[in-house]
Structure formats: structure tokens, C-alpha cells
Amino acid sequence: MLKNRSVVGKSSTIASVPLCKQQGTTHAIGVILQKYWLLYALFAPTLALIIVFNFLPNLMTVPLVFKKYYLLRGIWDSPWVGLANLEALFTSPDFGIVLRNTIVISVYRLVFGFFPPIILAILTHDLLSHRIKRITQSVTYLPHFLSWPIVYGIVLALINPANGVIITFLRNMGFTPENLLVSETFFRPLLIITAIWKEVGWGAIIYLAALAGIEPELYEAATVDGAEWYHRIFYITLPGIKPVVTLLLTLSLAGILSAGFEQVYLFYSPLTYSVGDIIDTWVYRRGLLSADFGLATAVGFFKSVIGFLLIITANKLAKRYAGQGIW
Amino acid sequence: MxxxxxxxxxxxxxxxxxxxxxxxxxxxxxxxxxxxxxxxxxxxxxxxxxxxxxxxxxxxxxxxxxxxxxxLEAYRTVLASGEIVNGFLVSVLRVLVGTSLHLAVCSAAGYALSKRYLPGSGLFIKLVLFTFLFVPGLIPYYLVVRSAGLLNTFWAYVIPSAAGAWSIFVFRQFFMELPPDLEEAARLDGATELDILVRVILPLSGPVYAALGLFNAVGHWNDYMTAVIYVPNPDLQPIANVLQKVLTQQSRVMASPDLQLDPSKLSISAWEQIPSLGIQMTVVVVSLIPILLVYPVLQKHFVKGMLTGAIKG
Structure with missing residues (x-):
């Protein structure tokens, strides 16, 4: 705390000039509190919320993983069971399926969802008509602000087996489509397509901002030198957004065990558990609906540990390849 | 063209x-x-x-x-349903209370953290960053919400989400960019810390409150997982959850035992037990209208808001 004194001197505000030096520590704390009580009071609610809703549950994870938790006995009086929960986790037949589904869905999201916003941003950036640029941007952002239930409603309107417009169209073309809402083959594509639909315009914003930072002179000079549009894209546009692309790509690694709880919970059903049940939905059902707290916490713990390692790795990679990380 | x-x-x-x-x-x-x-x-x-x-x-x-x-028959039916009207009101209340609380808590923290001379501010910033890195698992979090007595109450919607690292950092960034001369001038005139905050800083901070407030309001309006996990009380269901229920009644039909054995048995007649598509889509539109109303304002703010968040590093 005391080393902040040097910062105090630099900040050149009158009230922050240290009033007393070389005093007893208790006295110093008193002075600090007296001088900064307002700022501490302003931070206090956040501190309390962080302690209760972040530190406490993080601390509780350990006893929950190694105890057999009984809701009525509480966390102190529930018996320790050693590694039983973790053993149950790794021998559970569900765990492999759930882990695989989570990773497969995340990887699909990344492979199919990462590039559409980049392409949309480049094309939008190159549009000569500013009016069309503005209008299309406004329209493509919109789905980001719709809730997943609304998106699911739109999906129902399009592909419900009775009178969804796409189903009706396919039927009129002479096909007999299956019920796509509960189809195992179509479940993952449905997740990915709707997620792309929802986020493509929003995802393009950050690239458009990066593109706006490229010197227009570069484009003009290139055009004068006879560069075609594909030359411009490959030699100016893509190099211009490469840092942002690298940063976002490495960071997306961190989310590989989060495959979209809100969306999956809404879209899946017992008929599609085999391809759609992910870690989060499984923890929710197993832990809260079946009250198997130990096992569900163990899975959640597994996810947190891997997630933590991934975000550290992602940050390192981002620093190495994109020149900046999240911290 | x-x-x-x-x-x-x-x-x-x-x-x-x-x-x-x-x-x-x-x-x-x-x-x-x-x-x-x-x-x-x-x-x-x-x-x-x-x-x-x-x-x-x-x-x-x-x-x-x-x-x-x-x-407009479907709209009459939908608006006559107590459940939907109630859901709408719960959502409105949640947006108002939740967003005000979130802005109050996060702007206060952001202001405190924007003062680098505050002893301990480095530690506080690390604490806030910690919440980014260590996201607690669902079960321990649920048990904390439960022992805090929030389970199945309206407060489960607004209290646990009141402090948010992202909003705190955006506020901090904003306050740090305000010219320090303003504050010094007020101090020379004998203003106390509280005077400065209320009379100098707050009147300048409208835009950042508006931008973060809109984002948070949309988040509250759209969130449905909180109610699914923490608030089963049917009287406290927000509109997003009422919509979810109206839309997913078909999964209940499909989850019936004979369909589990033979999914092909799902006939068109099974669909007739479900609210008609017209009714379902009307609920979609009703829950969409508030978003469309704020969308023009939202749009003006969000590019800036998102970029501030991205740059804050």
C-alpha cells in the first residue's frame, strides 16, 4: 500500500498530496481511510458481490468435489468421500459422450462460424454505396439483440414439421423431409446455422473497425498502380486485419468447453441428447434436476480447470502471434 | 443498384x-x-x-x-392471457431494477478504480480481473444463491448480476479519460470529493450510462437461463421464459413415451395439441417489440461501447 505514495505525488491533485510522513502504520491507515472513505465506500458493494458470488462458490468447489453433499446436512456436516466423485466422473458412460459433444460443437462453431463475419466485413467495407453500407449493417446487427427463445420461435416458423415454410416448400418440391427439430443428423447444423445467423453482423463490427483504421491512401495508391480488387484484398485488407483475426482466433480457444448453454438447452430434447448434450446441460440435469451434486460439481470443476488452462494458453498464444493479449 | x-x-x-x-x-x-x-x-x-x-x-x-x-385475433388472445401480461411486467420490472442497480454498482466501482492514487486500487483491479478468470461452476453458484435466500425470489434476477467486470472496466476507462483539470478546479473552489462526484463527474457521464444501461437492459430482457435455474416460481417468469414455454410445448408432446420408442409416430395431429403457430409467433412479436423500440438508440451507442470494451485491454 505504501508504495502507492509515489503515485500520489505524481497525480498532481491537491487533495492527494500526502499530508503526513513517517507516522505509525495504524495512524497511516486511519488517515488513508479518512481521506479516501468515499472511494472505498464506492467500491464496497462490488467487493461484497465479488466475495459472495465469485470467491465463495469458487472456494466451495473443493469440498463439493471431495464430499458426498447432502442438502439438508449442509456443506460442513456432509462426509468426505475422497476421490469417489472424480472416479464416478471418469467411469460414467455419459461423460465421454458429453465431452465429445461439447468439443465437436465448439469446433464446428469455430470452423464454420469464424470466417463469415470476416468475409461480410470485407465485402461491406468495399461497398461503394454508403447508403447500402449503412442500411445493411443496421439490419445484420439486429439478430444479435434477439433472445434465444425468439430465435427458436423463428426456427419454428421456418422448419416446424406441420407448416414451416421451408418444410412446405420441400414438400411441394416432392421431398418428404424428416422432422428437422428432433433430427440427430440435423441438430448440430441447426445450432451452427442459427448461431451464425444471429452473430454474423455483430461479429463483423470489430473487423470493420479494424478496416476503418487502414489508410485510404494505401488503396488509392494501389488502384493507381493498377491493383485489382483481389490484389487489394490480399495485399492491403487482409494484412490490415491480421492482428485482430489472430487475436480473436486464439482467444476463441479459451471457450472450447463452453458450447453454448442457453442455445443448446432450448434446442435440444431427449431425442437429440446423443448429439447435443453438452457439459453445461448435463451438469444442469444431473446436478440440479437429479440432485447429484458431487458428480455434477466434479464435472463443473473439470470444466473450470481446463477452461482456466485454455485461457492462460490462449493469452500466451495471443501475445506471441497477435502482439497483445487480454491482459 | x-x-x-x-x-x-x-x-x-x-x-x-x-x-x-x-x-x-x-x-x-x-x-x-x-x-x-x-x-x-x-x-x-x-x-x-x-x-x-x-x-x-x-x-x-x-x-x-x-x-x-x-x-389481430391472435394478439387479442395473447394479450388476454394473464401469464403473458404478467411475464411482460416481470421483465419490465426486472429491466428497470436490474439495470439501475447494475449501473449504480458498476459506475461506483469504476469511479473508485479510476483513481490510481487510491491505496489498494491495484489489488482491487486484480480482484475484478479474477472474476474473469475463475468463473464458478453451476452447482456451487446455485448453492450460494440458495443460501443467500435469493432462490425463487425476484432478487435472483438482479443481485448476483449487479457487479460485472466488463461494465466496471468500461466505466473506469471513461472516468480516466475525463480531463483532470475539471476536478482540480472544483477542488480549488473548495468542493469535497462527494461534491466533485455529484456535481462535476456525474453530469458529464450521461453517454456512458446510456450505452451500458441499454446493453444491460437488453441483456436482462433477453436472459432466460436465470429463471430456468434459480426462479421456478410461475408468478415470476419473465417474458422470455413464457415465450420459451409457449414454443417448447411440442417437445413435451414429443417426449411422450410412445414417441420415444418410435419418433415417426409424431403425426400432424400431435401438433394440434400445441398452441397454433399464429399464437406462438404473436408471443415472439410481443417479446420483440421493446427491443425494436430501443434498437435505433442502441445502434448509435453500441459500436462505441463494444470498441471501448475491446480496447480496454
Missing amino acids: NSVMDLTRVRSRKIPISRSEKLYQLAAHVIVISVALVCLLPCLYVVSISITPYAALSLEGGYALIPKHVS
Whole structure:
């Protein structure tokens, strides 16, 4: 705390000039509190919320993983069971399926969802008509602000087996489509397509901002030198957004065990558990609906540990390849 | 396409435009406009389903993007439903209380953290960053919410989400960028810390409150997982959850035991037990309207808001 004194001197505000030096520590704390009580009071609610809703549950994870938790006995009086929960986790037949589904869905999201916003941003950036640029941007952002239930409603309107417009169209073309809402083959594509639909315009914003930072002179000079549009894209546009692309790509690694709880919970059903049940939905059902707290916490713990390692790795990679990380 | 050609001509005064360049412009316009249509048309289709009278369905053999007959019957049915009106009110209340609380807590923390001279501010910033890195698992979090007595109460919507690292950092960034001279001038005039905050800083902070407030309000309006996990009370269901229930009644039909054995048994008649598509889409539209109302304002703010968040590093 005391080393902040040097910062105090630099900040050149009158009230922050240290009033007393070389005093007893208790006295110093008193002075600090007296001088900064307002700022501490302003931070206090956040501190309390962080302690209760972040530190406490993080601390509780350990006893929950190694105890057999009984809701009525509480966390102190529930018996320790050693590694039983973790053993149950790794021998559970569900765990492999759930882990695989989570990773497969995340990887699909990344492979199919990462590039559409980049392409949309480049094309939008190159549009000569500013009016069309503005209008299309406004329209493509919109789905980001719709809730997943609304998106699911739109999906129902399009592909419900009775009178969804796409189903009706396919039927009129002479096909007999299956019920796509509960189809195992179509479940993952449905997740990915709707997620792309929802986020493509929003995802393009950050690239458009990066593109706006490229010197227009570069484009003009290139055009004068006879560069075609594909030359411009490959030699100016893509190099211009490469840092942002690298940063976002490495960071997306961190989310590989989060495959979209809100969306999956809404879209899946017992008929599609085999391809759609992910870690989060499984923890929710197993832990809260079946009250198997130990096992569900163990899975959640597994996810947190891997997630933590991934975000550290992602940050390192981002620093190495994109020149900046999240911290 | 007219405006494209105009601009092409404007440009051609300087540099002749090659054939491939024109083709590229054409292709880019076609693709971008198609993406925009793909984003927009399903939403319009939902609206048109909601105003198509049920009786006209069998006559016309399905729903059309532009319905021939219009009826607000579905809206009357939906608005007469106590559950939906209640859901709407719960959501409105949640947005008002939740957003105010979130802004109050996060702006206060952001202001405190913007003062680098505050002893301990480095530690506080690390604490806030910690919440980014260590996200607690669902079960321990649930047990904490439960022992805090929030389970199945309205407060479960607004208290646990009151402090948010992202908002705190955006506020901090904003306060740090305010010119320090203002504060010093006020201090020379004998203003106390509290005077400075209330009379100097707050009046300047409208835009950042508006931007973060809108984001948070939309988040509260759209969130449905909180109610699923922490608030089963049927009287406290927000509109998003009422919508979810109205939409997923078909999964309950499909989850019935004989269908589990043989999914092909799901006949069209099974669908008749479900609220009609018209009713479902009407609920979609009703829960969509508030978002559309704030969208123009939102749009003005969000690019800036998102970029501040991205840069804050």
C-alpha cells in the first residue's frame, strides 16, 4: 500500500498530496481511510458481490468435489468421500459422450462460424454505396439483440414439421423431409446455422473497425498502380486485419468447453441428447434436476480447470502471434 | 443498384474502373444485400404469421410473407392471457431494477478504480480481473444463491448480476479519460470529493450510462437461463421464459413415451395439441417489440461501447 505514495505525488491533485510522513502504520491507515472513505465506500458493494458470488462458490468447489453433499446436512456436516466423485466422473458412460459433444460443437462453431463475419466485413467495407453500407449493417446487427427463445420461435416458423415454410416448400418440391427439430443428423447444423445467423453482423463490427483504421491512401495508391480488387484484398485488407483475426482466433480457444448453454438447452430434447448434450446441460440435469451434486460439481470443476488452462494458453498464444493479449 | 452506379461514375472521374472491378462491386452488393435479407425476412415472416387469421390458413394452403387477410385475433388472445401480461411486467420490472442497480454498482466501482492514487486500487483491479478468470461452476453458484435466500425470489434476477467486470472496466476507462483539470478546479473552489462526484463527474457521464444501461437492459430482457435455474416460481417468469414455454410445448408432446420408442409416430395431429403457430409467433412479436423500440438508440451507442470494451485491454 505504501508504495502507492509515489503515485500520489505524481497525480498532481491537491487533495492527494500526502499530508503526513513517517507516522505509525495504524495512524497511516486511519488517515488513508479518512481521506479516501468515499472511494472505498464506492467500491464496497462490488467487493461484497465479488466475495459472495465469485470467491465463495469458487472456494466451495473443493469440498463439493471431495464430499458426498447432502442438502439438508449442509456443506460442513456432509462426509468426505475422497476421490469417489472424480472416479464416478471418469467411469460414467455419459461423460465421454458429453465431452465429445461439447468439443465437436465448439469446433464446428469455430470452423464454420469464424470466417463469415470476416468475409461480410470485407465485402461491406468495399461497398461503394454508403447508403447500402449503412442500411445493411443496421439490419445484420439486429439478430444479435434477439433472445434465444425468439430465435427458436423463428426456427419454428421456418422448419416446424406441420407448416414451416421451408418444410412446405420441400414438400411441394416432392421431398418428404424428416422432422428437422428432433433430427440427430440435423441438430448440430441447426445450432451452427442459427448461431451464425444471429452473430454474423455483430461479429463483423470489430473487423470493420479494424478496416476503418487502414489508410485510404494505401488503396488509392494501389488502384493507381493498377491493383485489382483481389490484389487489394490480399495485399492491403487482409494484412490490415491480421492482428485482430489472430487475436480473436486464439482467444476463441479459451471457450472450447463452453458450447453454448442457453442455445443448446432450448434446442435440444431427449431425442437429440446423443448429439447435443453438452457439459453445461448435463451438469444442469444431473446436478440440479437429479440432485447429484458431487458428480455434477466434479464435472463443473473439470470444466473450470481446463477452461482456466485454455485461457492462460490462449493469452500466451495471443501475445506471441497477435502482439497483445487480454491482459 | 442505382446509387452504386452513381458512385462508380463519381470515382471514374479519377481512375477508370475495370470490368472485374465492376463485377466485384456487383457481387459484393448482391452478397451483402442477401445477407441482410436473410437476417430480415425471417423476422418479417414471423410478423406476418402473427397477423394471418387462422381461418385463412386452410384457404391459402399455408402462410405467406405478405398475408392476403389480416387479423389481430391472435394478439387479442395473447394479450388476454394473464401469464403473458404478467411475464411482460416481470421483465419490465426486472429491466428497470436490474439495470439501475447494475449501473449504480458498476459506475461506483469504476469511479473508485479510476483513481490510481487510491491505496489498494491495484489489488482491487486484480480482484475484478479474477472474476474473469475463475468463473464458478453451476452447482456451487446455485448453492450460494440458495443460501443467500435469493432462490425463487425476484432478487435472483438482479443481485448476483449487479457487479460485472466488463461494465466496471468500461466505466473506469471513461472516468480516466475525463480531463483532470475539471476536478482540480472544483477542488480549488473548495468542493469535497462527494461534491466533485455529484456535481462535476456525474453530469458529464450521461453517454456512458446510456450505452451500458441499454446493453444491460437488453441483456436482462433477453436472459432466460436465470429463471430456468434459480426462479421456478410461475408468478415470476419473465417474458422470455413464457415465450420459451409457449414454443417448447411440442417437445413435451414429443417426449411422450410412445414417441420415444418410435419418433415417426409424431403425426400432424400431435401438433394440434400445441398452441397454433399464429399464437406462438404473436408471443415472439410481443417479446420483440421493446427491443425494436430501443434498437435505433442502441445502434448509435453500441459500436462505441463494444470498441471501448475491446480496447480496454
